[in-house]
Amino acid sequence: MDKLTKKFRSRGHRITQSRLAITDILSRTDKPLTVSEIRRSLSQRKVTVDKVTVYRELTFLVREGIAGEVDFGEGAKRFESADRDHHHVVCVNCRRVEDVVLRHDIAAEERRIAQKKGFTITHHALEFFGLCASCR
Amino acid sequence: MDKLTKKFRSRGHRITQSRLAITDILSRTDKPLTVSEIRRSLSQRKVTVDKVTVYRELTFLVREGIAGEVDFGEGAKRFESADRDHHHVVCVNCRRVEDVVLRHDIAAEERRIAQKKGFTITHHALEFFGLCASCR
DNA sequence: TGACTGATGCAACTTAGTTGCATTATGATG
């Protein structure tokens, strides 16, 4: 029994077809996916899952720390595996996405802001936008 | 005739009641506003403006560089005056927003990424989330 | 004071995301 299965079962959660399929889709993609992209991918695999279930599953995976949520300001959230700490560069023309690992330590900036503003900072969102080599 | 009026007229744009009211609302607020907040503010001023007009006006103001668009991942975009270069800390509980001016030069990071990824980077989005002093 | 055309309102629409409720099925237990 793999690690994830164990984690789920120990918390009273079940291993279902949709859960397996959605986590698998997220783990295989190299860019964050919207709900409609995930649904398209599910139907390609002949897995029938209602959209409500997809939303609920994603909420669940984010809460469990298995998936991460990003927002490129497109009017729909995107989801990806949460295993890496990175940001993205998005081509505003072709929507190509590449991962970016910052050189600078944002955590230090967060501590400074927390100190100055009296906030407890839990997370941040940082995405870069522009044109990729082929769209330029 | 003020500077903005001049700018508008020179480009063939007109000074209308909605345009004046919306730019005024944005200039007076200390936090970015959603379309529905702007509409609420408009009706408080007894200015009747259709929601379509508000959307079109905001698109216009962003295109003209007068307003800026931010997205806190709430499912609705927010708009603010575009005069300052800053980011935000958002309290996830009470939605209080404070401006943040970064100490670190993001532009340098952008240049590094552009170089490495072959992108031309035009802009970025950076927001911090957490709990404010009173919500903690 | 026209007339050109930018701005507006209305209706109708698309799409993202949510909620309530009845039903199904996973997996722990005896």
Next chain:
DNA sequence: CATCATAATGCAACTAAGTTGCATCAGTCA
């Protein structure tokens, strides 16, 4: 292996964000 509690699901109906087409209105310039 059968049972059962409840996690997960599907469906229908809904809310809210944002968009489009088109006829009409109203700033602005000459």
